[in-house]
Amino acid sequence: MTTGTITPEGAASAVQTARAGDDFLVFGALRASINRIDERLLHLLAERAKVATDIGLAKRMTDRPIHDAAREAEHADRLCTVGEALGLAPQVVRDLYQVLARQGFSNQLEAPVAASVTTTPPDSESFRLARIEPGRSPTVVQVGEAQIGAGLFEVIGGPCAVESEQQIHNAADHARAAGVRILRGGAFKPRTSPYDFQGHGMQGLRWLAEAAHSRGMAVVTEVLNPADAEQVAEHAELLQIGARNMQNAPLLRACARTGRAILLKRGPAATIREWLCAAEYILLEGNGQVILCERGLRTFERETRNTLDLSSVAALRHLTHLPVIVDPSHAAGRDELIRPLCRAAHAVGADGIIVEMHPCREEARCDKRQALSPGQLRSITSDVQLVRVRRDE
Ligand code: PEP
Ligand code: MN
Numbered sequence: 001m002t003t004g005t006i007t008p009e010g011a012a013s014a015v016q017t018a019r020a021g022d023d024f025l026v027f028g029a030l031r032a033s034i035n036r037i038d039e040r041l042l043h044l045l046a047e048r049a050k051v052a053t054d055i056g057l058a059k060r061m062t063d064r065p066i067h068d069a070a071r072e073a074e075h076a077d078r079l080c081t082v083g084e085a086l087g088l089a090p091q092v093v094r095d096l097y098q099v100l101a102r103q104g105f106s107n108q109l110e111a112p113v114a115a116s117v118t119t120t121p122p123d124s125e126s127f128r129l130a131r132i133e134p135g136r137s138p139t140v141v142q143v144g145e146a147q148i149g150a151g152l153f154e155v156i157g158g159p160c161a162v163e164s165e166q167q168i169h170n171a172a173d174h175a176r177a178a179g180v181r182i183l184r185g186g187a188f189k190p191r192t193s194p195y196d197f198q199g200h201g202m203q204g205l206r207w208l209a210e211a212a213h214s215r216g217m218a219v220v221t222e223v224l225n226p227a228d229a230e231q232v233a234e235h236a237e238l239l240q241i242g243a244r245n246m247q248n249a250p251l252l253r254a255c256a257r258t259g260r261a262i263l264l265k266r267g268p269a270a271t272i273r274e275w276l277c278a279a280e281y282i283l284l285e286g287n288g289q290v291i292l293c294e295r296g297l298r299t300f301e302r303e304t305r306n307t308l309d310l311s312s313v314a315a316l317r318h319l320t321h322l323p324v325i326v327d328p329s330h331a332a333g334r335d336e337l338i339r340p341l342c343r344a345a346h347a348v349g350a351d352g353i354i355v356e357m358h359p360c361r362e363e364a365r366c367d368k369r370q371a372l373s374p375g376q377l378r379s380i381t382s383d384v385q386l387v388r389v390r391r392d393e
Helices: 008-019 023-061 069-085 090-114 165-178 201-213 226-233 249-257 272-284 311-316 328-332 335-347 374-384 388-392
Strands: 141-143 146-148 154-158 182-184 218-222 238-241 261-265 290-294 324-326 352-356
Touching: 023 090, 069 090, 141 261, 154 165, 154 374, 165 182, 165 201, 165 374, 182 201, 201 218, 201 226, 226 238, 226 249, 238 249, 249 261, 249 272, 261 272, 272 290, 272 311, 290 311, 311 324, 324 335, 328 335, 328 352, 335 352, 335 374, 352 374
Parallel strands: 154 182, 154 352, 182 218, 218 238, 238 261, 261 290, 290 324, 324 352
Antiparallel strands: 141 146
């Protein structure tokens, strides 16, 4: 009895031998055998983790969720049947499968970053908290029901500006019907001309919060002034730092200190590294809930409002663990370009999009040309198919 499997007869004779007093020899052999089985199981588990990672990578490229409850339940039942035929109690099989499935989900979630990264990016000390680290899981930012960065493509939508109580309630109805879980709306508007509509300020924010929260949605809105950060944070789950303010350090710090999640837009002339350094200001305040948002750059091109730099999304995957979303509305500046750009954002691996939609676009007081109609928003969310509220209803 030196190697190999222990048969029932072998075990029985081993017990007899043990009774005869050869305890060390017998139990030593049995233990060696079970240890070998455990090692084989570990090899199989490592193999399983690799496959789960590959599944995670494949899911990031498509619109499949990490969890598929129906498939998992069916698979667990099948394993119980197979286990029973082998003499294993179904509950034991079910418990084991639950542990395996949990491990499999985390392998899948880690896939986009951990699978490809073996070193930190060079010259990344200036954004050392934001930078990617070998083995570190991607950051997932919770906003209301949504988990941005967890592998599902999130669609954030709503009007450019909160224009009236009625307008934001109508917009919220359409957004909700399209499956949106985070409603956008500007209460404090950063306008190029001081003569343009500047937003309704705190009153607009209260209308926005009521419209979103009464329909089970979370709120994202821009903060313009560090002094307003605390008050805005009482109404909004996600605080937006606009492109014009990306490098406004007092604003970054004030918003970070509220503890709310932060949506950090890229400045129209900022490099990716400058953008990550801006995120670092937030992280340094102890607030790790940061989402980056690519919204296009100022270039010589005039056919589009800004030039949407989708390469930044791909590049960021090698530089940071933070989630990245895309704003095709402010990039394109024209409603008819937004749907294809949403698809492109998805294809390049973004964690979601933020788009502008007006319930009656001819009446929009801000960014009218890029406002989606409610129908156009629905086409985008049905492209995406991953807005869970919609799928569950
Ligand atoms: C906005 O989202 O309302 C906005 C003003 O965008 P940006 O800061 O990207 O111009
Ligand atoms: Mn706008």
